[in-house]
Amino acid sequence: MDTDRLPGCYRHPDRDTGISCTRCERPICPECMISASVGFQCPECVREGSGTGHRPIANAPRTVAGGVVASDPHLVTKILIGINVLLFLVVLADPVLAVQLELIGGQYREYPGGPVHGVAAGEYHRLLTSVFLHVQWWHIIGNMIALWVIGGPLEAALGRVRYLAVFLLSGLGGSALVYLLSEPYVPTLGASGAVFGLLGATVVLAKRLRYEMRPVIVMVVLMLVLTFVPLGSALTVSWQAHVGGLITGALVGLGMLMPTSGRKRALVQWGTCAVTFLLVAAVILARTAELT
Numbered sequence: 427m428d429t430d431r432l433p434g435c436y437r438h439p440d441r442d443t444g445i446s447c448t449r450c451e452r453p454i455c456p457e458c459m460i461s462a463s464v465g466f467q468c469p470e471c472v473r474e475g476s477g478t479g480h481r482p483i484a485n486a487p488r489t490v491a492g493g494v495v496a497s498d499p500h501l502v503t504k505i506l507i508g509i510n511v512l513l514f515l516v517v518l519a520d521p522v523l524a525v526q527l528e529l530i531g532g533q534y535r536e537y538p539g540g541p542v543h544g545v546a547a548g549e550y551h552r553l554l555t556s557v558f559l560h561v562q563w564w565h566i567i568g569n570m571i572a573l574w575v576i577g578g579p580l581e582a583a584l585g586r587v588r589y590l591a592v593f594l595l596s597g598l599g600g601s602a603l604v605y606l607l608s609e610p611y612v613p614t615l616g617a618s619g620a621v622f623g624l625l626g627a628t629v630v631l632a633k634r635l636r637y638e639m640r641p642v643i644v645m646v647v648l649m650l651v652l653t654f655v656p657l658g659s660a661l662t663v664s665w666q667a668h669v670g671g672l673i674t675g676a677l678v679g680l681g682m683l684m685p686t687s688g689r690k691r692a693l694v695q696w697g698t699c700a701v702t703f704l705l706v707a708a709v710i711l712a713r714t715a716e717l718t
Contacts, residue, residue, distance in 0.1 A: 436468070444636035447471055456583030456635065457499055460487040490635065491682045492691050493585015502586045503577040506593065507570050510617060514560050521561075524615070529556035529601050531610030532717050545605055545710070546717040553605065553710065557597035559615040569617045576624045583631055584682055591699050592678050595706070596623015599674025600667035602706045606713045607666045619667035623675025625649065630679035646672075678702055 435441045435455035443455045447468040459466035472487050487495040498504075517524045532546035545552050560566035581589040600619020608614065625646060632642045653668045681698025684691065 442638060444638075456490060456579060456631065459490055459583075460495055466490065489583055489585045490631075491584040491588050491695070492687075493588050496586055499582035500578045501581075502590050502593075503574060503581050506577070506617075507573060510558050510560065510566060510570060510573075513558050514566050517559065517561055524559060524561055527552065527555040527559050527615075529553060529604060529614040530612070531605055531608065531713070533611045544610065546610060546714050550710070553598055553601040554594070556601060556615045557594075557617055557620050560617070561615065565616055569621060572621045573617060573624070576621060576628060580624050580628055580631065584627075588682050588695065592623060592627050592675055592682065593620050595678050595699060595702055596620045596626070596671040596675040599623065599702070599706050600664075600669075600671030602709045602713075603670025604664055604666040606709050608664070610717055614664050614667060616664075616667070618663065619671030620675075622649065622668045622671035623678070626672040626675030626677075627679030627682070630676055630683050634683045634685070674702060674706070 433443065433453040435443050435458055436452040437458050438455050441455040441457075443453050445455075445459055445466055446453050447459075447466065449467055449471040452468055454466060454468050458468055460469065460472050469487070489495055513527075529552045530544040532542050532544040543549060560569065577589070577593070580592070584592065597617065597620035600622065601614075604614045604619075629639075629642050629646060631637075632639055650668070650672075653663055653665050678698060681702075682695050684694045684698075686694055
C-alpha cells in the first residue's frame with residue numbers, strides 16, 4: 427500500500443486532497459471546499475451552520491478564491507465549449523469567416539504594396555476572436571477535451587467570474603506573444619493558449635492547497651513536450667501561444683489565490699488582472715509600432 431498518498435475527498439474519493447474541513451475534518455477537494463473565516467468547510471457543515479433559509483450573496487458559501495459557490499460549478503466551462511463548437515460549425519458553413527477572425531499580424535489583402543489587414547492594421551479583435559476559432563476537427567476535439575479536464579475543476583475552485591478572467595487573459599496573453607514573436611503574415615488560431623493558461627493557474631492552485639505536485643508537473647511537462655516536438659505539418663502548433671498563455675495564467679492565478687481575505691483579497695485579485703492586462707497591452711502596442 428502507498429502510505430504516502432493523500433486521502434481522497436469524502437464526496438469524490440478519486441480526487442486526492444491535502445485539505446480537510448475545519449469542523450468535521452473530512453478531506454475535501456476544490457469543488458467541495460467552501461471558504462470560512464478560518465480555513466475551509468465542507469458543504470454539509472456549511473448547511474448545518476447556516477440553516478436552511480435563503481442567504482444573501484454576501485453571506486453565501488465561497489470558493490477557495492473567494493468566488494460564490496455555484497449550483498453548477500462547471501457552467502462557464504460548458505458555455506466556453508459551446509461557443510467554440512458553435513463557431514467551428516459556423517466556419518464550416520462559411521470558411522471566409524475564419525480569415526476575418528484568425529490571428530494575423532499583418533498581411534497584404536491582394537498584392538504587395540496594397541491595403542493591409544491584421545492586428546497591425548487596427549484589427550485588435552483578432553487577438554481574442556482567434557482564441558475561439560478552430561478549422562480542423564482534431565484541433566477542436568483536443569482543445570475542448572483539455573478545456574473540460576483542466577477547466578472544470580479550476581472553475582469549481584475559483585468561481586465563475588475569476589475563472590473566466592483567467593481564461594480570457596490567458597488567451598489574450600498567448601495571442602500577444604504570438605503577435606510579438608511570429609512572422610506577421612502567419613495566421614494562428616485555437617484555444618490552446620487559454621487552456622495552457624488554465625494549466626498554469628492549476629499549478630498555482632495545487633501548490634496553494636498543498637496537493638501532490640508531481641501529477642500536475644508531469645502534465646505541464648507533457649504538454650510542453652507536445653508543443654516543441656515536431657509532429658508533422660498537419661499538426662503544427664504555436665509554441666508562442668502555449669508559453670504566453672501558460673505564463674499569463676500562472677501570473678493571474680497567483681493573484682487569484684493569494685492567501686488574503688476581504689477587500690484586500692479583491693484588490694489583489696483584480697489589481698493583478700489589471701496589471702497583467704496592461705503588460706499584455708504594452709506588448710501589443712509595441713509590436714504594432716514596430717510593424718507600422
